[in-house]
Amino acid sequence: xxxxxxxxxxxxxxxxxLFGEFDQNIKLIEDALSIHIVLREGNAVIIGEEExxxxxxxxIDDLSRLVKKGESLNQQNVAYSLEMIKQGYGDEKRSSExxxxxxxxxxxxNPIKPKTFGQKEYIKSIENNDITFGIGPAGTGKTxxxxxxxxxxxxxEQINRIILTRPAVEAGESLGFLPGDLKEKIDPYxxxxxxxxxxxxxxxxxxxxxxxxMIEVAPLAFMRGRTLDNAFIILDEAQNTTxxxxxxxxxxxxxxxxxxxxxxxxxxxxxxxKKTGLVHAQQVLSDVKGIGFSILxxxxxxRHELVQRIIKAYEKFEIAEERxxxxx
Numbered sequence: 001x002x003x004x005x006x007x008x009x010x011x012x013x014x015x016x017x018l019f020g021e022f023d024q025n026i027k028l029i030e031d032a033l034s035i036h037i038v039l040r041e042g043n044a045v046i047i048g049e050e051e052x053x054x055x056x057x058x059x060i061d062d063l064s065r066l067v068k069k070g071e072s073l074n075q076q077n078v079a080y081s082l083e084m085i086k087q088g089y090g091d092e093k094r095s096s097e098x099x100x101x102x103x104x105x106x107x108x109x110n111p112i113k114p115k116t117f118g119q120k121e122y123i124k125s126i127e128n129n130d131i132t133f134g135i136g137p138a139g140t141g142k143t144x145x146x147x148x149x150x151x152x153x154x155x156x157e158q159i160n161r162i163i164l165t166r167p168a169v170e171a172g173e174s175l176g177f178l179p180g181d182l183k184e185k186i187d188p189y190x191x192x193x194x195x196x197x198x199x200x201x202x203x204x205x206x207x208x209x210x211x212x213x214m215i216e217v218a219p220l221a222f223m224r225g226r227t228l229d230n231a232f233i234i235l236d237e238a239q240n241t242t243x244x245x246x247x248x249x250x251x252x253x254x255x256x257x258x259x260x261x262x263x264x265x266x267x268x269x270x271x272x273x274k275k276t277g278l279v280h281a282q283q284v285l286s287d288v289k290g291i292g293f294s295i296l297x298x299x300x301x302x303r304h305e306l307v308q309r310i311i312k313a314y315e316k317f318e319i320a321e322e323r324x325x326x327x328x
Contacts, residue, residue, distance in 0.1 A: 002048060002049065004045055005045070005053045006045055007046065015039060017072060018044070029078065032086070033056055033082075035053065035056055037056070076115075080299075103148040104155065104200060106200050112145075112200060118136075118140070118294075118295075118296045118297065119145060119300055121294055122141075122296060123149065125292035125293075126149045129258075129290055130253065130257070131250065131259045131261070131291045132260050132294060133238075134146060134260060134262045134263075135263055135265060135296065136264065136295060138264060138267070138301075139301040139302060139307045140302070142263075143236050143262050146234050146236075147193060153232045154214070158232075159232045161214050161231045162216070163215075163216045165223055165234070166193070168220070193234065220235065224248055226252055227252060228253060228254045229254035231254070231256075232259075233252070235260070237263060238261045238263035240268055240270055241277035242274055243277045246277025246278065247277070
């Protein structure tokens with residue numbers, strides 16, 4: 001039965017944020033909940049089924065909290081709040097709670113925070129474990145949040161250096177044939193890490209710390225034989241490590257250090273004959289105390305919403321292919 005409910009929205013700023021540019025936010029809400037919302041004399045009039053109206057009320061309350069905390073509404077955070085409401089988390093979990101978890105302040109004064117509850121659990125795992133595996137698809141913030149946590153640990157003097165490493169699979173670990181010095185050879189592989197540091201530290205400060213050796217970048221092959229004390233080590237693109245490389249990296253950890261290993265097991269560049277060290281580590285280390293595994297999903301994607309749909313489409317296709325193979 002179609003009903004209607006009035007909600008007072010006297011704050012003109014929230015009205016603008018709720019509806020969004022060209023009404024894109026309100027259209028997203030209407031389509032997701034199968035309702036219609038109109039603004040009349042400072043009231044949002046919600047028209048639809050009773051259950052949908054209740055969800056819309058919870059959603060608008062959560063979005064209002066976001067705006068009051070200084071957040072601008074966009075399709076990404078509106079869609080995430082919608083997802084939480086649709087899954088029944090409207091009372092015990094609100095997306096506005098995420099704004100209370102500032103990790104560090106960026107170079108431009110912007111607070112760096114988790115944007116989903118999956119990301120929040122990832123941050124907790126890094127805080128509570130000496131080694132954390134952040135596993136998930138592109139756009140879930142695995143690398144960016146690891147960098148933010150490294151910067152926080154550095155600024156609070158929990159560690160005295162940050163080490164960034166990545167397997168240079170495309171170069172077959174044979175970097176000698178590439179032009180330039182070591183930094184120039186490996187820069188293309190570490191650019192995503194650099195981008196995160198530039199945003200959080202600022203380019204000038206980042207380069208200064210690099211010159212002083214407080215931030216070090218190296219291909220994974222150069223980690224062999226080292227013991228890394230009082231450091232925050234990030235191994236990025238870990239799906240491209242072999243089992244031997246992963247074991248070698250994990251056993252580099254020294255006193256007073258933390259390590260974060262990030263990767264997407266659906267995007268390995270290893271030859272098909274080689275099993276990724278990331279999957280192998282999940283199987284071997286899942287019950288080891290002090291090691292945390294944080295699994296992020298398409299719900300934690302904070303890029304364009306189309307990325308979520310792309311990930312879902314690939315997952316659906318791969319599941320269908322696996323079923324076909326089993327029937328043969």
